[in-house]
Amino acid sequence: MIIKLKNSTTESQKQQLVNWAENQGVSVCTVIGNVDTLLGFIGDTSHIDIEQLEAMEIVDAVKRIQAPYKKANRSFHPEDTVITVGDVQIGSGKPVIIAGPCSVESEEQICNIAKEVKKAGAQILRGGAFKPRTSPYAFQGLRKDGITLLLEAKKETGLPIVTEIMDISQLSLFDDIDMIQVGARNMQNFELLKELGKINKPILLKRGLSSTLEELLMSAEYIMSGGNEQVILCERGIRTFERATRNTLDLSAVPVLKSLSHLPVIVDPSHATGKANLVAPMSRAAIAAGADGLIIEVHNNPEMALCDGQQSLTPAAFAELKQSLDKVAAALC
Ligand code: PEP
Ligand code: MN
Numbered sequence: 001m002i003i004k005l006k007n008s009t010t011e012s013q014k015q016q017l018v019n020w021a022e023n024q025g026v027s028v029c030t031v032i033g034n035v036d037t038l039l040g041f042i043g044d045t046s047h048i049d050i051e052q053l054e055a056m057e058i059v060d061a062v063k064r065i066q067a068p069y070k071k072a073n074r075s076f077h078p079e080d081t082v083i084t085v086g087d088v089q090i091g092s093g094k095p096v097i098i099a100g101p102c103s104v105e106s107e108e109q110i111c112n113i114a115k116e117v118k119k120a121g122a123q124i125l126r127g128g129a130f131k132p133r134t135s136p137y138a139f140q141g142l143r144k145d146g147i148t149l150l151l152e153a154k155k156e157t158g159l160p161i162v163t164e165i166m167d168i169s170q171l172s173l174f175d176d177i178d179m180i181q182v183g184a185r186n187m188q189n190f191e192l193l194k195e196l197g198k199i200n201k202p203i204l205l206k207r208g209l210s211s212t213l214e215e216l217l218m219s220a221e222y223i224m225s226g227g228n229e230q231v232i233l234c235e236r237g238i239r240t241f242e243r244a245t246r247n248t249l250d251l252s253a254v255p256v257l258k259s260l261s262h263l264p265v266i267v268d269p270s271h272a273t274g275k276a277n278l279v280a281p282m283s284r285a286a287i288a289a290g291a292d293g294l295i296i297e298v299h300n301n302p303e304m305a306l307c308d309g310q311q312s313l314t315p316a317a318f319a320e321l322k323q324s325l326d327k328v329a330a331a332l333c
Contacts, residue, residue: 124160
């Protein structure tokens with residue numbers, strides 16, 4: 001971090017700032033030029049509040065050189081992190097496919113879809129029990145009963161489960177869930193992130209609808225700084241001016257996140273595009289771009305789905321897609 005001091009700064013004011021920085025655990029080097037005086041803060045500056053520095057009387061400008069996240073930062077952890085969900089490893093180089101309905105609707109529905117996606121090669125089952133809906137009149141999910149049905153599907157198929165938490169008060173229901181999803185709308189629910197930092201379970205963290213990649217990584221940092229380092233990042237499309245798709249899939253997020261962070265990165269082509277016919281091409285593109293996996297919505301009767309039917313694949317379409325994904329993955333080896 002580089003700090004440019006105002007020309008009016010006295011020696012004692014400068015020394016006070018140096019002491020302040022050293023008390024925060026960074027070392028300081030001073031560069032005195034003909035006109036300007038610069039201070040370089042060296043070491044871990046992730047906990048230094050840039051706005052606090054900018055507010056100081058003697059500070060003219062501040063430039064952060066190091067990313068404000070540490071635990072999620074590849075510079076401090078060069079090797080890829082591999083996260084185990086049930087008996088599945090995410091981030092090991094082999095793409096992991098998560099599939100299932102947007103929401104759990106009935107025992108028959110979730111168990112049927114679970115069997116179908118397993119047969120087609122999915123390794124983890126998704127299904128929403130608590131649903132974040134734009135309208136309070138839309139189906140809100142089966143909630144506690146949805147979790148029970150997901151566990152039933154897990155018992156029948158052996159597939160590990162990922163499902164979304166919307167509020168920390170729901171956490172006790174997630175004891176037997178293998179991975180907890182934080183949805184796009186909760187990416188910056190910092191109190192929720194802090195609580196999830198205290199548990200020992202993988203967290204699937206979806207990018208907010210209009211969040212930058214740095215904000216996504218800072219949200220991962222919230223979870224990791226609490227002690228839970230099992231975070232998987234998910235690009236699920238962002239809101240842009242384009243109306244042809246539900247969101248705009250930012251595929252460049254995959255290589256960018258993988259260069260900035262050691263955490264696994266997966267892609268959700270279903271919410272990103274909002275259209276079933278776009279899911280297969282964007283899934284293939286995501287794997288080609290280096291994603292560690294995909295989360296895909298599959299429904300046995302998309303037309304009658306209680307949520308997101310328009311973007312859900314049938315089990316047959318999913319099986320066909322899975323075969324082509326295997327070819328893309330093989331071509332990359
Ligand atoms: C979901 O996965 O069902 C979901 C609601 O996703 P997102 O938070 O990305 O909208
Ligand atoms: Mn959905």
